[in-house]
Amino acid sequence: xxxxxxxxxxxxxxxxxxxxxxxxxxxxxxxxxxxxxxxxxxxxxxxxxxxxxxxxxxxxxxxxxxxxxxxxxxxxxxxxxxxxxxxxxxxxxxxxxxxxxxxxxxxxxxxxxxxxxxxxxxxxxxxxxxxxxxxxxxxxxxxxxxxxxxxxxxxxxxxxxxxxxxxxxxxxxxxx
Amino acid sequence: xxxxxxxxxxxxxxxxxxxxxxxxxxxxxxxxxxxxxxxxxxxxxxxxxxxxxxxxxxxxxxxxxxxxxxxxxxxxxxxxxxxxxxxxxxxxxxxxxxxxxxxxxxxxxxxxxxxxxxxxxxxxxxxxxxxxxxxxxxxxxxxxxxxxxxxxxxxxxxxxxxxxxxxxxxxxxxxxxxxxxxxxxxxxxxxxxxxxxxxxxxxxxxxxxxxxxxxxxxxxxxxxxxxxxxxxxxxxxxxxxxxxxxxxxxxxxxxxxxxxxxxxxxxxxxxxxxxxxxxxxxxxxxxxxxxxxxxxxxxxxxxxxxxxxxxxxxxxxxxxxxxxxxxxxxxxxxxxxxxxxxxxxxxxxxxxxxxxxxxxxxxxxxxxxxxxxxxxxxxxxxxxxxxxxxxx
Numbered sequence: 001x002x003x004x005x006x007x008x009x010x011x012x013x014x015x016x017x018x019x020x021x022x023x024x025x026x027x028x029x030x031x032x033x034x035x036x037x038x039x040x041x042x043x044x045x046x047x048x049x050x051x052x053x054x055x056x057x058x059x060x061x062x063x064x065x066x067x068x069x070x071x072x073x074x075x076x077x078x079x080x081x082x083x084x085x086x087x088x089x090x091x092x093x094x095x096x097x098x099x100x101x102x103x104x105x106x107x108x109x110x111x112x113x114x115x116x117x118x119x120x121x122x123x124x125x126x127x128x129x130x131x132x133x134x135x136x137x138x139x140x141x142x143x144x145x146x147x148x149x150x151x152x153x154x155x156x157x158x159x160x161x162x163x164x165x166x167x168x169x170x171x172x173x174x175x176x
Numbered sequence: 177x178x179x180x181x182x183x184x185x186x187x188x189x190x191x192x193x194x195x196x197x198x199x200x201x202x203x204x205x206x207x208x209x210x211x212x213x214x215x216x217x218x219x220x221x222x223x224x225x226x227x228x229x230x231x232x233x234x235x236x237x238x239x240x241x242x243x244x245x246x247x248x249x250x251x252x253x254x255x256x257x258x259x260x261x262x263x264x265x266x267x268x269x270x271x272x273x274x275x276x277x278x279x280x281x282x283x284x285x286x287x288x289x290x291x292x293x294x295x296x297x298x299x300x301x302x303x304x305x306x307x308x309x310x311x312x313x314x315x316x317x318x319x320x321x322x323x324x325x326x327x328x329x330x331x332x333x334x335x336x337x338x339x340x341x342x343x344x345x346x347x348x349x350x351x352x353x354x355x356x357x358x359x360x361x362x363x364x365x366x367x368x369x370x371x372x373x374x375x376x377x378x379x380x381x382x383x384x385x386x387x388x389x390x391x392x393x394x395x396x397x398x399x400x401x402x403x404x405x406x407x408x409x410x411x412x413x414x415x416x417x418x419x420x421x422x423x424x425x426x427x428x429x430x431x432x433x434x435x436x437x438x439x440x441x442x443x444x445x446x447x448x449x450x451x452x453x454x455x456x457x458x459x460x461x462x463x464x465x466x467x468x469x470x471x472x473x474x475x476x477x478x479x480x481x482x483x484x485x486x487x488x489x490x491x492x493x494x495x496x497x498x499x500x501x502x503x504x505x506x507x508x509x510x511x512x513x514x515x516x517x518x519x520x521x522x523x524x525x526x527x528x529x530x531x532x533x534x535x536x537x538x539x540x541x542x543x544x545x546x547x548x549x550x551x552x553x554x555x556x557x558x559x560x561x562x563x564x565x566x567x568x
Contacts, residue, residue: 066186066187066189066190067185067186067189070186070189070190070193071189071193074193074197077197078197078200087200087201087204087205088197088200088201088204089197089198089199089200089201089204090201092197092200093194093197093198093201096190096193096194096197097190097194100186100190139198139201139202139205139213140201140205141207141208
């Protein structure tokens with residue numbers, strides 16, 4: 001949290017760019033993908049978690065770099081696609097957009113605050129679901145039903161989990 | 177460019193990455209028709225451009241083609257118009273040649289039949305005066321044309337030579353107000369003076385009221401004027417009005433209608449007889465009636481070979497009756513019993529149409545006036561009949 005307690009940053013330089021070790025950047029997304037792929041096999045109720053989304057969003061918010069954010073989202077999304085029945089690119093596009101916009105938001109908002117992280121997690125979850133629904137209908141021709149209430153509820157749950165995950169990932173940041 | 181990329185580097189990378197992933201999706205995904213989306217997208221992206229290009233190309237080509245075609249069509253229309261004009265001129269020329277040939281033949285036959293000597297001439301121009309009714313012909317004093325000579329056609333008189341020049345002559349038409357000629361009606365031999373009055377018709381002056389002149393009578397030259405020889409047709413009486421002391425008679429000339437181009441100038445006029453038979457009632461050929469006809473015309477009872485004049489018909493009739501009674505003409509003594517002519521096969525007066533009780537030619541049939549077919553009239557003219565009926 002910034003010293004002044006403000007949410008909006010007066011300039012991009014005011015926000016502190018978080019740095020992570022390289023292995024963290026590779027290992028955490030990989031772990032998120034593995035979690036998304038294997039944990040629900042054993043814990044069905046955890047299938048609502050979008051761990052890759054949360055990881056992409058976190059790194060993008062914290063690093064405040066649009067390119068790195070979109071590239072990370074692209075890689076994570078393609079990996080997620082590779083492990084799903086979807087054609088390559090659906091989750092890739094969605095997570096790319098999430099990474100880009102998250103980095104853009106992180107450059108202007110103090111994302112160290114818990115409420116901000118909660119709201120951003122909720123928002124980007126909805127954004128991801130909407131984008132996936134649009135792409136599935138537009139590109140894949142799938143007639144998916146968009147359940148608003150369920151989506152909102154899962155968004156809240158993911159946001160809550162996301163705040164916890166973000167707090168955990170903050171431990172992996174390099175200290176200045 | 178570099179500055180642009182640096183400024184919009186993030187969004188550029190974003191678009192590139194998304195585009196690459198879209199390609200990935202397109203390559204993998206198939207639509208409902210089992211066609212890969214990349215093909216659908218490619219076709220969808222390319223076909224409008226191709227359609228646009230094809231439209232531009234087709235439109236341009238079509239425009240140029242149509243323009244060239246229209247250009248050719250315009251030229252072709254021009255050529256066809258010119259050719260059509262040439263053909264029309266040729267047609268007119270050929271028709272004129274045919275008419276000229278007919279007229280030349282008629283003139284030649286007329287020249288051969290008439291006793292007068294004539295020089296054929298062609299009308300080359302009209303008189304310049306607005307009220308004058310005169311023409312110029314291409315024969316002049318160099319071929320013997322002299323002032324005062326009569327100008328005629330086989331149909332009738334045309335005018336008189338007013339002036340003879342070396343290579344041309346001026347002809348005063350009979351419709352000119354200065355024209356005058358002696359005429360006589362065919363039926364009643366009423367004499368008068370034909371004068372032009374500047375209209376298409378002429379009038380006959382100095383016909384006494386007591387002379388009987390009827391509408392439809394033929395008028396011939398009388399020869400009294402020492403210009404026109406007698407016996408040339410002049411025209412047909414169109415109206416007769418009584419007057420004091422002379423009648424007002426209008427005549428429709430028949431010679432002017434034929435004098436469109438060619439005329440005859442009589443260099444040596446010879447008087448000829450005025451025909452007894454009206455032109456309309458001259459013998460003409462009529463085809464026999466149909467086989468199933470119920471007509472019981474007494475003409476059938478006439479002996480064959482009676483075509484000719486009234487005298488010939490009567491002679492043949494009486495000869496046939498005499499031969500039936502074994503009578504030999506020229507052998508009987510004076511006072512001997514003549515053949516019985518009271519049982520003629522047909523009475524002479526009933527064999528023809530009644531024309532005031534006068535005998536008619538013993539033709540197979542004589543149509544009423546004005547009903548003769550054009551072919552009969554043509555044959556009538558070709559046979560050299562004097563004058564002939566007026567052209568309709």
